[in-house]
Amino acid sequence: MNMHRSLLVAVEQSAGEKVLREICLSLLRSGVSANSILDEFELLRTTHSLEDEYEDTILDVMDSLCGWCSPKHALVVPTAA
Numbered sequence: 001m002n003m004h005r006s007l008l009v010a011v012e013q014s015a016g017e018k019v020l021r022e023i024c025l026s027l028l029r030s031g032v033s034a035n036s037i038l039d040e041f042e043l044l045r046t047t048h049s050l051e052d053e054y055e056d057t058i059l060d061v062m063d064s065l066c067g068w069c070s071p072k073h074a075l076v077v078p079t080a081a
Contacts, residue, residue: 020061028077
């Protein structure tokens with residue numbers, strides 16, 4: 001399943017933050033950039049009518065992708081040293 005479809009299905013099912021984070025980590029591990037995932041989330045936010053509470057969940061995941069969170073909540077894939 002491609003990135004757009006994975007996130008679209010999750011958003012349409014109002015998947016929880018844990019599921020959205022797992023999808024993001026999987027995408028990051030497969031080589032998709034955080035910026036690409038952020039762009040996709042932004043597209044979904046602007047093209048779907050979302051409940052405010054669910055939009056907050058998506059924004060929290062987006063914050064974790066761009067580092068606007070505590071380090072323990074950041075969505076990053078460790079790199080080999």
